[in-house]
Amino acid sequence: MRLSTVILPIHRWSKGQKVWQHAEELGFHAAYTYDHLTWRTFRDGPWFGAVPTLTAAAAATQRLRLGTLVTSPNFRHPVTLAKDLITLDDVSDGRVTLGIGAGGNGFDATTLRRSDEEPWTPRERADHFDEFVPLLDQLLREPSVTYEGRFYAANEARNIPGCVQRPRLPFAVAATGPRGMKLAAQYGQAWVTTGDPKLYEAGTPEQSVEAIRGQLTKLGTACESIGRDVGELDKILLTGFTPDRPLQSFDAFVDFAGTHFALGFTEIVIHSPIPDSDFAADEKVFERIATEGLAQLGH
Numbered sequence: 001m002r003l004s005t006v007i008l009p010i011h012r013w014s015k016g017q018k019v020w021q022h023a024e025e026l027g028f029h030a031a032y033t034y035d036h037l038t039w040r041t042f043r044d045g046p047w048f049g050a051v052p053t054l055t056a057a058a059a060a061t062q063r064l065r066l067g068t069l070v071t072s073p074n075f076r077h078p079v080t081l082a083k084d085l086i087t088l089d090d091v092s093d094g095r096v097t098l099g100i101g102a103g104g105n106g107f108d109a110t111t112l113r114r115s116d117e118e119p120w121t122p123r124e125r126a127d128h129f130d131e132f133v134p135l136l137d138q139l140l141r142e143p144s145v146t147y148e149g150r151f152y153a154a155n156e157a158r159n160i161p162g163c164v165q166r167p168r169l170p171f172a173v174a175a176t177g178p179r180g181m182k183l184a185a186q187y188g189q190a191w192v193t194t195g196d197p198k199l200y201e202a203g204t205p206e207q208s209v210e211a212i213r214g215q216l217t218k219l220g221t222a223c224e225s226i227g228r229d230v231g232e233l234d235k236i237l238l239t240g241f242t243p244d245r246p247l248q249s250f251d252a253f254v255d256f257a258g259t260h261f262a263l264g265f266t267e268i269v270i271h272s273p274i275p276d277s278d279f280a281a282d283e284k285v286f287e288r289i290a291t292e293g294l295a296q297l298g299h
Contacts (some may be wrong), residue, residue, distance in 0.1 A: 001027035001257065001299045002267040003290065006069060006238070008274065009033050009048040014055055016048075019272060021059040025291035030065035031057065032099060032269060035152060037075060037108040041278060051084045058092035065095045069238055069269065070174045070192065072103030072118075072127040075112065079157045082139035085169060086159055094164035099192055100136075100175030100238075102129035126179045127151070133183050134172070140168035156187055176215055181222040190234035190267070191219055194241035208242040209259060216264055236267040240279060246270065247281040254296045255290045261297060 005028045007019055023031040035050035054066050066088075071081065089096045102125040103109060110119050122130070131149050139145050139154065140163055147154040163169045170189035175181050176196075184191045196203070196211035203211075216235070223230040238259055239246055246256035247270060257268055270289065273281040 001261050001265065001294060003257075003294055003295065004028050004030040004032065004065075004236075004267055004269045004291070005272050006032045006034070007272045008039070008042065008124075008279070009050060009053045010046050010274070011043060011048075012046070013041055013048075013053075016055065017060045021060055023272065024061045026287060028064065028290060029267065030067060030097065030269075031272075032067045032069040032097075035068040035071040035075065037111050039108070040106060043107065044289040051088060054096070054178055055088050055091050058088065058095065063095075064211070065097055066092055066171070067097035068099045070099035070101040070170075072101050072201065073125070073132045074103035074109045076132075078132055078139055079154050082136055082157070083238055085140065086161075086163055089163045089165060089169050091165075094169075096165070096169045097172055097190070098169055099172040099174060100133065101192070102126055102180060126177065129183065130179060133171070133187050137168065137171070137187050172234070176218075178218070180224070181218050182225075184219065184233065185222040185226055185228055185230075188233055190236050192236045192238060194238045197241060199243055200241055203243045205242070205244045208244065209263070212237075212242075212260070213263060234266045235264055236269060237265050238269045240271050245260075247273075247285060247289070250285055250288050250293070250296075253285075253293055257293060258297055261299075 005023050011019060020031060033050050033053055038047040050068055057066055085098060105119050128151050131151050135147055135152055139157060139159055143158060143160050145154045145157045165276050171187055172190035173184035173188035174192040175184045193215055196210050199208050199211060220230040244256050246253045271279040273279060273283050273286050
């Protein structure tokens with residue numbers, strides 16, 4: 001199992017650089033950030049762009065993998081995103097993982113829409129995602145792409161020299177529904193979940209485990225349907241959205257991580273503490289988890 005962290009892009013770089021470097025010093029496998037225009041309770045505070053932040057982090061670190069959790073069609077076009085990712089993969093010398101999902105319906109999901117436009121429905125988000133992922137895959141693999149689809153177009157979109165990582169940088173596909181699971185099975189090097197959001201407020205940890213077990217079963221079915229071994233995919237759990245409180249104490253994390261490792265997860269992601277927020281946590285507990293947590297599990 002691997003342990004990673006999320007660093008929200010809320011700090012001016014004079015401070016943010018130290019947070020990313022500290023994550024590397026603590027030994028995290030990867031550090032991710034959200035690719036939003038802003039997010040929920042942080043909407044009235046500082047929030048910087050994901051790709052520039054990750055590019056700066058690439059220059060400020062040496063070993064740490066970097067990525068998004070997650071990028072979505074809400075804010076991105078495959079052609080321009082591919083160019084940004086190839087550049088980021090080059091600057092980082094092949095340390096980038098793209099976390100990608102269909103997106104949600106948060107308030108910033110409509111920032112690029114006209115005032116008379118309705119937010120995308122879940123089906124519309126899935127429709128865009130169905131076209132977005134295969135096109136992005138092609139753009140990152142091939143030097144020149146021409147494509148015309150229902151939502152996206154590319155006219156001799158050139159991406160030379162391509163990714164440092166071959167045949168392209170890895171995709172970690174966030175999905176819980178059948179269409180997203182199919183994309184994860186076909187295009188993903190990893191699958192991402194946050195658990196069942198319906199259980200966050202009123203559910204129990206036991207209910208959450210069963211819901212996640214069901215998601216893993218669906219992922220296995222999706223892989224089987226295309227003849228792929230589900231064991232080829234890493235399974236990533238982004239914490240903070242289940243009824244559990246794994247950062248409440250070191251022992252709480254060890255219990256949580258052990259339970260989810262037994263389910264088949266290969267990577268757990270915890271949020272870097274942010275005081276007075278949904279992600280408040282004791283910094284000392286966070287640091288102990290980073291340095292001792294996996295060893296306690298024998299990993």
